[in-house]
Amino acid sequence: MPGEEIKGHLDALLLAVVAEGPVHGYAALERLRERSGGRFDLPEGTLYPALHRLEADGLLRSRWTTVGGRRRREYEVTDRGRAELGERAADWRRFAAAVERVLAAVATGTRRGAAGGAG
Amino acid sequence: MIIDYLADLLDELRLPQRRAQRILAEVEDHLACAAAELHAEGLAAAEAEREAVKRFGPAAELARSFAEQEAALSSRRTARATVALALLFAFLVLGSPAPTLAGFPVGLLAFVLAQVAVVAGALTLVRAWRGPGGARLVLILRGSLVVICCAACTVACAAIAGAVRGGPSLGGWIALATIALGTAGTAVALAKSWGRARIAGAAKRIDTADDALADIEAVTMTALEQLGRRVPGLKRACAHGAQFVRVVSARLRWLDLRRHPWRFAVAVALSAGLAGAVGHGLTEGGIPTHHLLRALLGGAIITAIEAAAALLGFALLGNYLGIRRRTTD
Numbered sequence: 224m225p226g227e228e229i230k231g232h233l234d235a236l237l238l239a240v241v242a243e244g245p246v247h248g249y250a251a252l253e254r255l256r257e258r259s260g261g262r263f264d265l266p267e268g269t270l271y272p273a274l275h276r277l278e279a280d281g282l283l284r285s286r287w288t289t290v291g292g293r294r295r296r297e298y299e300v301t302d303r304g305r306a307e308l309g310e311r312a313a314d315w316r317r318f319a320a321a322v323e324r325v326l327a328a329v330a331t332g333t334r335r336g337a338a339g340g341a342g
Numbered sequence: 343m344i345i346d347y348l349a350d351l352l353d354e355l356r357l358p359q360r361r362a363q364r365i366l367a368e369v370e371d372h373l374a375c376a377a378a379e380l381h382a383e384g385l386a387a388a389e390a391e392r393e394a395v396k397r398f399g400p401a402a403e404l405a406r407s408f409a410e411q412e413a414a415l416s417s418r419r420t421a422r423a424t425v426a427l428a429l430l431f432a433f434l435v436l437g438s439p440a441p442t443l444a445g446f447p448v449g450l451l452a453f454v455l456a457q458v459a460v461v462a463g464a465l466t467l468v469r470a471w472r473g474p475g476g477a478r479l480v481l482i483l484r485g486s487l488v489v490i491c492c493a494a495c496t497v498a499c500a501a502i503a504g505a506v507r508g509g510p511s512l513g514g515w516i517a518l519a520t521i522a523l524g525t526a527g528t529a530v531a532l533a534k535s536w537g538r539a540r541i542a543g544a545a546k547r548i549d550t551a552d553d554a555l556a557d558i559e560a561v562t563m564t565a566l567e568q569l570g571r572r573v574p575g576l577k578r579a580c581a582h583g584a585q586f587v588r589v590v591s592a593r594l595r596w597l598d599l600r601r602h603p604w605r606f607a608v609a610v611a612l613s614a615g616l617a618g619a620v621g622h623g624l625t626e627g628g629i630p631t632h633h634l635l636r637a638l639l640g641g642a643i644i645t646a647i648e649a650a651a652a653l654l655g656f657a658l659l660g661n662y663l664g665i666r667r668r669t670t671d
Contacts, residue, residue, distance in 0.1 A: 248368055249375040267376070268399035271368055272407040279415055296368050310571065 229263050233273050234282075235311040236263065238304055241283060245299040248274060274298060282307050343391035344373045347401060354405035356541045357412055365408060373398060406542070413542040414474045416535040417482045421470030423528040424486040428463025430524050431493045432456045434517045448496075448503045454651045455492040457614075461655070462488040465554055465663060468561045478557075479544050481664040486532045488659060493525040554665040555591075555599045562587055603656075603666045611652035615645035 229236060240246065240254040252270055255263050277283040282304035288297050300308065348370055355362045376394035381387055398404075435456035466485035469478045497518050504514070563584055570580030599606040619641040660666050 247371065249372045266399040267372065267397050268369075268404040269407070271365065271372075271404070272411055275408070276411055279411075293371055293374065294367050295371050296364065 229265060232315075233265070233269075234277060235308065235315065237270075237273055237277060238282060238300060238308040238311070241298050242300045242305060242308055245297045247288075247295045247297050251298065277304070343388065343395055344370065344377065347373065347395045347398070351401040351405060354401050355408060356405070357408060361408075361412070369398070369404075409538070409542040410544060413479060413535070413538040413544050416531075416538040417474045417479050418470050420486050420528070420531040420535040421466050421474075421482050423524075423531045424482075424489050425463050425467045425470075427493060427521075427524045427528045428459045428466075428489045431489070431496070431521055432460045432463075434521060435496070436460075448500045451499055452496045455496050457651070458655050458659070459489045459492040462486075462492070462659075462663060465557070465665070468554075468557045472557055472561055472564075477664070479539060483532060483535055483539060484662055484664070486528065486535075488663060490525055490529050490532060493521050494529075497522045497525065553599060554663070559587065559591060599666055603660070607653055607656040607660070608649075611649035611656070612645070614652045615647075615649035618648035619644040 236255060237251065240251050240258065243254065246254065248270055251274070252265075252267060255265075274283065274285075278285055278298070281301060283298050284301050285296050285298045288295050348366055351369060352362065352366060355365060357365070373391070373394045376397065377387070377390040380390035380393050385393060435452045462485045466482050466489070469482050469485070472478065474482050500514070500518055504518075566580040566584045566587075570577040596602070597606055597609055622644050623637065623641060656665065
């Protein structure tokens with residue numbers, strides 16, 4: 224369930240895609256889908272409460288633009304949002320590295336076990 | 343199809359008009375983009391709109407998310423107003439160099455209620471900082487209500503006593519008017535927040551595993567972690583601080599609020615009582631050595647009154663303010 228998978232990481236992922244450059248909601252979703260190779264295909268309506276929450280927290284700001292006669296809300300990351308993104312990315316890398324080390328030990332153990340069984 | 347969806351969403355959104363209009367415009371743009379892309383991929387126009395709406399999710403669910411968010415934002419605003427009111431109230435009653443609400447019984451009542459307001463205000467601040475998710479939203483609103491009631495009760499009693507007995511000084515009346523204004527403003531903010539919480543269905547959500555101690559621990563840990571990140575020079579000290587908090591919470595099991603709430607309450611009440619007696623002694627010019635017995639007796643009376651007030655407050659408001667869990671395990 225991709226929607227469930229990114230629960231708890233959605234804010235960081237949105238900050239990351241918006242940090243690439245000013246973007247409206249639909250395009251942010253497209254970027255998220257592309258960067259994740261189609262894995263993060265969340266229910267589209269869940270995007271807007273998250274964007275609004277990030278804006279209320281001062282991590283994003285937004286303004287109206289007009290494209291093809293249609294009003295469009297464009298989001299960009301604030302300085303605070305950029306700092307927050309840096310912290311979250313660093314946290315995630317530390318976490319992922321720790322998980323990787325644990326799983327690598329399991330993989331090594333499995334190989335050793337397989338080698339022992341064969342010998 | 344998109345028009346129907348937007349009409350449904352408009353019906354479901356119970357938000358301030360400006361916010362609802364912004365959401366509708368964003369959703370309309372999103373659905374139009376999605377439908378155009380699906381149409382370009384080969385779907386018929388009507389089918390593309392239907393698919394775009396399906397992928398977007400039910401209007402009621404989206405409206406509920408926004409209602410919850412609005413309730414959380416509103417409760418944060420109320421929490422800020424509440425903390426400001428509690429500080430103002432406490433300063434005018436407890437901290438002002440020339441107390442404006444003195445004398446018996448109004449002075450004593452204001453003295454006790456200001457302390458209740460400080461505790462409720464501090465809990466509201468901690469919970470708002472931690473984030474008004476889940477049951478904390480209700481506890482923030484309850485904390486706010488308690489602060490408002492304490493301030494309003496003091497103002498009403500002082501005004502009645504003033505009218506009957508000739509009234510406080512001009513400074514006293516100004517202090518009362520300031521508290522009354524702050525109370526009215528906070529009450530308006532609280533009424534709005536409670537309305538938002540009802541709409542979001544969060545007004546009755548009080549089942550929480552957290553008590554006040556869990557909130558305070560979480561906020562202390564977050565504060566130390568953030569301080570350590572922002573000031574690299576303090577990183578080690580903050581890590582030691584966090585470790586110290588963990589060790590202290592583990593060592594003080596015999597005083598654990600969760601396992602022994604009344605033991606905890608008695609300890610806090612006695613500490614508050616002693617602090618009150620010492621504070622009174624210091625403001626009166628220290629211990630009079632030639633009237634030591636009288637001073638000790640006075641200190642004991644103040645300690646007893648303060649401790650009794652703290653215990654009474656815990657009994658009456660402990661559950662309501664979420665200081666302790668409703669059920670013990």
